[in-house]
Amino acid sequence: MYFKTLTSLQTKYTNGPDKILDSVVQDLDLWIMRLTPRATHFINPLQFASMTNAQWELVLRVFDDATGENMFKPFYLYRDPFTNAIIADGESKKALIEQKTAFNESTLKEVTINPDFIETMFDLQERPIEKLKFTKSNDSFFNSATPLSVASLKSKGVVSDYEHF
Secondary structure, three states, X not given: OOOHHHHHHHHHHHOOOOOOHHHHHHHHHHHHHHOOOHHHHOXXXXXXHHHHOOOHHHHHHHHHHHHHOOOEXXXXXXXXXXXXXXXXXXXXXXXXXXXXXXXXXXXXXXXXXXXXXXXXXXXEOOOOOOOOXXXXXXXXXXXXXXXXXXXXXXXXXXXXXXXXX
């Protein structure tokens, strides 16, 4: 485990009635370590659940517990529904709802904020205890040493001779 908070949550879950959360914590620990430094400021629990095939209810519980331990700081975003540009952000959902509208500088239009589409994101507040160790079991499909050329993508079977970028 790479994060102190997740290690303590894993111990809590393993020794209590919430043993099913143990695997979610392990997956989250490794998933966060694989994120780019910039991405750790925009963590999306839906993306984590989707990428790891974890049950949404379990992911919510782990994120809630980790946020309670100050591992994450939640913040809220609103995207223009037509351009997908982030046009409003804040530390509370209530403040965005009260704002009612936001100005999209790229379209030069005022957009009404729909509370149902406010996104909850998380900013990682904790540093890992150690650096990521690459092994056969946890090495990602590509690592930083793999050049992202057409030839390397072909060798991995990602693109064929007929696909173009």
